[in-house]
Amino acid sequence: MADRVLPRGFYARPTLQVARDLIGKTLVHVTTSGRTSGLIVEVEAYIGEGDPACHAASGLTGRNAPLYGRPGRAYVYVNYGIHHLVNAVTEPEGVPAAVLLRAAEPVEGIDLMRRRRQTNGRLARASSLPEKDLCRGPGNLTRAFGISGAHNRLDLCGAGLFVEDGGVGGEPKVEWTPRVGIRVGIAARWRCAVVDSACVSGR
DNA sequence: CGTTCGATGCACT
DNA sequence: GTGCATCGAACGT
Numbered sequence: 001m002a003d004r005v006l007p008r009g010f011y012a013r014p015t016l017q018v019a020r021d022l023i024g025k026t027l028v029h030v031t032t033s034g035r036t037s038g039l040i041v042e043v044e045a046y047i048g049e050g051d052p053a054c055h056a057a058s059g060l061t062g063r064n065a066p067l068y069g070r071p072g073r074a075y076v077y078v079n080y081g082i083h084h085l086v087n088a089v090t091e092p093e094g095v096p097a098a099v100l101l102r103a104a105e106p107v108e109g110i111d112l113m114r115r116r117r118q119t120n121g122r123l124a125r126a127s128s129l130p131e132k133d134l135c136r137g138p139g140n141l142t143r144a145f146g147i148s149g150a151h152n153r154l155d156l157c158g159a160g161l162f163v164e165d166g167g168v169g170g171e172p173k174v175e176w177t178p179r180v181g182i183r184v185g186i187a188a189r190w191r192c193a194v195v196d197s198a199c200v201s202g203r
Numbered sequence: 204c205g206t207t208c209g210a211t212g213c214a215c216t
Numbered sequence: 217g218t219g220c221a222t223c224g225a226a227c228g229t
Contacts, residue, residue, distance in 0.1 A: 055221085061214075063214050079213095079221060080210080081211030081212040081213075081222095082210065137222070182221055
């Protein structure tokens, strides 16, 4: 297949540009259980120590170190004790910033996603989920894709977990809104989402 | 419809 | 000990 994996140079740019350009791209995770992929429809930017909502707001710590590292790597952490959230590290190395992947439209491995959603985690559902909800919300996305703490610092420019150039038709129409679920830094409109996508998480 | 709230791990103070 | 970049069940209206 053609090598459509986004190169490191894609991530080593201003975070808002990376966020915008990730919309419509394809997130792919290949495991022994199978291949899952989906179109990215919602992201959020977290930019630098001056951003109060960014994990780097208090400077370098053991947890947020990946934010300061190479662009194009994954920053995965646990929040609320039960959800893994995945980010793509951006900007040149040394600048702590990333794009949070919040929602995707399932493309490949939908049965596998559904199985992961139903069997993984403490909040498993008994009934079968609508396809559009499988990767709706950052916690749901990581569960459907089988992304866990083991993926922290993983290079997104290699094999396994990566983002591909979608090559799908025209550019989707997007909107910029305040970020969701945070208590500080709500003024910045750094959430980018596809307008009218059923797979975008709402408020 | 709407809002509230418990689950749950761990980094940080 | 505190506070989350969440989710969905369980309520109330």
